[in-house]
Amino acid sequence: MTIAAPTFDARRSAPLLLGLVGLVAIVLSIAFLSITVGARPVSLDTVWAALTAYNPDSTDHRIIWELRLPRTVVGLLVGAALGLAGAVLQGATRNPLADPSILGIHAGAALFVVLGVAILGISQLSIYVWLAFAGAGAAMLAVYAIASIGREGATPIKLALAGSAMTAALQSIVSAILLTSPRTLDEVRFWQVGSLAGRSMDVVVQVAPFLAIGIVLALASGRMLDGLSMGEDVARALGQNVRRSRAIAGLAAVILAGASTAAAGPIAFVGLTVPHVARAITGPNYRWILPYSMLLAPILLLGADVLGRIIAPPGEVQVGIVTAFLGAPFFIALVRRRKLASL
């Protein structure tokens, strides 16, 4: 570990800035693909006409506006949120394995959704969103509260252990319910994979405010994460309030992970691995890792979603499955090829 603080070096930041611009271009072109590609072939002219002069009588126009556009927006938002949440959590806990699923966020969301289905008989996606959000928030708050008991506060190791303990406990309850209620299992097995299909603009409207706050908080925490990544003592010596930094980072991660789980179900892997890819490109400076993660993750997520629509016609493969099949081999190759910076 080097003690030298990562600084904004002009020679290094110019190519990195260029890289960011390139990533924005890739994100935009994948968003374009996501609007044009699908089970029903729609010509580019029609897509353009639908976007500029919407005609509610045309089926093609309605497919673009009511299915593909919301889906694309959800994909972009959820992707950005997952990438940022992973980067913030790994930075704040200084553990390369930290991600929303380890801190109990996914398990909390899953428990609330499963309870809603099993006890209240809910089956609308728009209510799942609130259930998942409440569950994610409750679980993360509990984890944070447990980890911060004691005089040194929520240290990374306590946070990770408390999160895993919470995940295991909640998952046990979920398994017990699913085992005894086949109806709930049937309903939830599709939600649990993580999917962007069938998300309407209502979902976007529901989660967008939370995601916006979370993204701002996360992007603003870069300097604090850089401090924390050098170790608590160094951060404190540099005049940082370690407890407050962790609380802000934790809050950003909960909002982002909770809202994204609400919108698309528990998508594993993206939040965990994208920050490692970003770190391989940018080096250890969180002020670069965060924006890179925010742009790389939607590329993976939306790209996987587009691929999932065309690989198994007439059906489609859920995005949670494709991200793993697509992303994991790439990730493994990257880990093998480069000496990744450890945390």
Add this chain to the structure above:
Amino acid sequence: MTLALDHTAIVRSIRGRLALRRRSITLGLALALALTFALALYLGDYPVAPGDVLRSLFSPLTGEVNKGVDFIVLNVRVPRAVLAVLTGISFALSGIIFQTLLRNPLASPDIIGISHGASASAVFCIIVFGMSGLWVSFGAFAGAILTALAIYGLAWRNGVTAYRVVLIGIGMAAIMSAVMSYLFTRARLFEVQQALAWLIGSLNAANAADIYPLALALLVLIPLTIALVRTLDAMQLGDDTATALGARVEFSRLGLILAAVGYAAFATAAVGPVSFVAFVAGPIARRLLNGAGNGFLQAALVGALVMLGSDMVAQHALPSIQLPVGVVTGVFGALFLLWLLTASNRAGRVN
């Protein structure tokens, strides 16, 4: 001169205190395990008096036969309790080896992909081939071994580093979970239920035949672990330091990884991927010891205790149904760990 003597005396007294702590923790855990074991033989739907339990246990020696009671004690309760203890030990040792070797408390086999490999393989056997029983166990065993080999092979580049193993393990875990999720969304509900039941892990169908492969494996693996565990202390200091201290790092690491995979594979084949025992045993043991030893023996005891205790709760918590043990280990292990976290925090100890 007197100063040097004082130092030796201080070091000796600290060592003595640590050894005392280690011994008393080990003894306490062993006693708790023995009591739980006795309770497991005594409790059940069919009431058997403690005296009759003892008589049954010794009936092969004394020749006193009481068919009904003997069947319940010797063919139902003893195999179940023994299997719980053996699988608990296996999961715990597998977990603590990985956690120590990879220097990360999160790196238990249920996080770095080995359990996922076993599970995906078993789910594949159940849903695609329609298998059940012993064949699924074979599938799980093969899945665990193949996944571990793949992770080690992919992580190899002039040797393996802990960081690479962990990250590649996570990649593997993601692929395996995706395989399972895909199968779950494509299968019929009945098959999904069957697969889910296996995935939770259960001792409800335990019998003597499940014990033999695991017991034989432990007979080989435990001596291997004891022989290699010494190098682990050196490896904790980092590969370079360990090599400088004369440890054969690569050789010991390969041996320990093989042992840890073996523990996980045999235990998973016997009872399914029971969650959290592998993860929780090591941290609990280390927290109890608080620096007084590497905690392998204590972790094994904790693992056996968590497994056996959870199975008793699973059997008797609800009057009408027997829960699978995997449902309880999560809750039980989690509560135990959370209690330890808060208790040690309140005392103001440094972690």
